[in-house]
Amino acid sequence: MFYVLTALVAAGTAFVFSLVIWKLALKYKLHPPVRERDVHTRPTPRLGGIAMFIGVLVAFAFASQVPWFSLVFADPGPILAILGSALIIVLVGVADDIWDLDWMTKLAAQIIAAGLLAWQGVAIVSLPIGGVAVGSSTMSLIGTILIVVVVMNAVNFIDGLDGLVAGVVIIGNGVFFLYTYVLTRVIGEAEYFNLSALISVILVGACLGFLPLNWHPAKMFMGDAGALLSGLLMAASAISVTGQISVPAVVAERTLLLPAFIPVVLPLAILILPLLDFSLAVLRRLRAGKSPFAADRLHIHHRLLDLGHSHFHAVLLFYAWTTVVSVGCLLFLFVPWQFALTLVGLGIAACTAVTIAPVIANHRRRIAAERAAASLEPAVGPTSPAPPNHVQEHP
DSSP states (O other), rough: HHHHHHHHHHHHHHHHHHHHHHHHHHTTTTOOOTTTTSSSSSSOOOOOOOOHHHHHHHHHHHHHHHHHTTTTTGGGHHHHHHHHHHHHHHHHHHHHHHHOOOOOHHHHHHHHHHHHHHHHSSSSOOETTTTTEEEOOOHHHHHHHHHHHHHHHHHHTTTTSSSSSHHHHHHHHHHHHHHHHHHHHHOOOHHHHHHHHHHHHHHHHHHHHHHHHHHHSSSSOOOOHHHHHHHHHHHHHHHHHHHOOOOHHHHSSSGGGHHHHHHHHHHHHHTTHHHHHHHHHHHHHTTSOOOOOOOOOOOOHHHHHHEEEEOHHHHHHHHHHHHHHHHHHHHTTTOOOHHHHHHHHHHHHHHHHHHHHHHHHHHHHHHHHHHHHHHHHHHOOOOOOOOOOOOEEEE
16 A cells, blocks of 8 residues: 555656646757657657656655655665665766767766665675575676666667657566565565565656656657666666575575576566667677667667557557566466466467568568559550561562
């Protein structure tokens, strides 16, 4: 109940401030010109990340006054680190949305924000895979920074269609919240599980509040500030569970062996499309001799549009893939693995069929056109030569 209330606080705050910022941005023309790689055709404000950040701040303030969350706020260090890192990311993101900063400045800010998280304890210290523990504080710092920076950029890279990032984040973090909530109920009170659940539900609320203005056709975009903020909070939520879980305690309970692996698998499942798009983009740009952060129009969502999907259908496809993979992963906690695997296979088959449907339709139309053209060739082709005259001429 308190999680729902906190999400509603985040959603309501983000929605109200989205409206205010949108009107101010239009009044003072705080929107960049349309770029060649953009899908939209009219200048649109990119300051939705500010409203999302305010929603996150207000929701955390509300939760801090609720006794239910007293365990989370017993040590304020991680919370302050998360909010401080978010502030850094939002400030740099807003500056980039308005003035278009160079990639080195943005990367430096991301590293600083991720380093602040690790410094205050939101860090990878162990992995629930066979008792693997991070060997040193230096490795923990480097590993945490790398994961946070990759996740932030992966989420930012798919921010190219109206409502895409907000919807994917809502689905993914909704599933992750269910996982952390269930695991908390099984294991008992644990600070890192409660912190992870709180981060996830606040982010879901902030995205829900912003989505009405971001739905196609979008009145406002979340911009780099919103996309990087979403990635930062998703990474912090996952690290709070994955990097802090007590391996010996979990392995000692055979019934909890599978949940021990899901903190590693589930974040990857939720982010499979952003991470895939990020990896392909980096490889593509490095192969072309460009910066890995150089913008182009070859992302997965652009390719879906080029295949023939409408804007709306492309966004729904991202939602569908995210739902199938993340919910399918969570199903292994509740049903026999054979049944879960079957459902995941059916979901993947259905998503694949819908994804390639325009290709098949275009192929059929091309074949039909070729056959129609072939049937018309005798009627419109060149006149056949006259048969030879076999009558002999007299000398």
